Amino acid sequence: MSSINEITLKKDSVLCLEGDTDNSLYIVKSGKLMVCVKKGTQVIPLAYLGANTYLGELSFFDEQPRSANIIALEETEILRLPPAELKSRFPQWLLDIALQLTKKTRLVDEVIKGRGLKKKNLESIKPLSIDEQRHYLTILDPK
Numbered sequence: 001m002s003s004i005n006e007i008t009l010k011k012d013s014v015l016c017l018e019g020d021t022d023n024s025l026y027i028v029k030s031g032k033l034m035v036c037v038k039k040g041t042q043v044i045p046l047a048y049l050g051a052n053t054y055l056g057e058l059s060f061f062d063e064q065p066r067s068a069n070i071i072a073l074e075e076t077e078i079l080r081l082p083p084a085e086l087k088s089r090f091p092q093w094l095l096d097i098a099l100q101l102t103k104k105t106r107l108v109d110e111v112i113k114g115r116g117l118k119k120k121n122l123e124s125i126k127p128l129s130i131d132e133q134r135h136y137l138t139i140l141d142p143k
Helices: 057-062 083-089 092-115 130-140
Strands: 005-009 014-016 025-030 033-039 042-049 069-072 076-081
Touching: 033 130, 042 130, 057 083, 057 092, 069 130
Parallel strands: none
Antiparallel strands: 005 076, 014 069, 025 076, 033 042, 033 069
C-alpha cells in the first residue's frame, strides 16, 4: 500500500519553513508556490513553482533540515511522498547519485548565501514589493 498523500493548500498556506525537519518530497499537481528565505525583515523569493515540479528533494535525499520556506500563492494541489518510501522506490545506485548531487547543491547554496548572487531582475525571481514582503513576513513569522 502506498503512503503517498494528496494535499490541498489554501492561498497563503505555509507548506514548510526553513529549518523544518520533515523530509517529504512534494510534487505540484496544480497551483503556484513561492520558495523564499527570510533575511531580517526581508522576504526574498528564490523561485516560483507550478504544476509538474518537484520540491523538497534535498531534504528528501539527505535528511537535512529544509533550506527555504514555501508558501502557496493560490490554492495548490500537491502530492506528498514521505521519506519511508525512499528505499522501496529507488535502487541504491540511484540513491547514491541523488545524495552526491544533493551535497553539491547544498554547497552551492552556502556559497550563494555567503557571497550573494548577482542576477538580472528576471520574472521568475522578481523581488517582492514592500507590501508583499510585509504580507508574507506575517505568514512566516505570525508573532
